[in-house]
Amino acid sequence: MSAQYWGWLLAVLAMGAVTFLLRAAPVLLPKAWLKSALLHALNFALPLSVMTLLILASLSLNKATAQPLYLAAEILALLCVWLSYRQWRNVLVSMIIGVAALNGWLWVLGAG
Structure with a gap:
């Protein structure tokens, strides 16, 4: 597989991880931080x-x-x-x- 393929795969995985963390933040962060x-x-x-x-x-x-x-x-x-x-x-x-x-x-x- 080419280096370009791995670059795209890494970018998609990074975007997915950031999206997941942002969506999970209200559950994972302490309630005091949310206020x-x-x-x-x-x-x-x-x-x-x-x-x-x-x-x-x-x-x-x-x-x-x-x-x-x-x-x-x-x-x-x-x-x-x-x-x-x-x-x-x-x-x-x-x-x-x-x-x-x-x-x-x-x-x-x-x-x-």
Whole structure:
């Protein structure tokens, strides 16, 4: 097996271990740590941080400079995501609405 295969396998195992530890943390950590101000602040800021990262990752400025209608569709889809998140405070629903809205606006504007 090639070195690239082992690199991918190691990366997947590392990601799995980190995911497992993060999911198991509420059970494994002492209760006093879970009530700390730092974890409460992290719990408060995490949804906004995730949404910000998703927004930054979703903008494809190279394609938008070539097609201004594509940028308009992205901005309209982001507005839909923002409105849905304000209404329901649910990241999963907002992500689904964002994907659907982007595809819908691309179709309506003919930029797809």
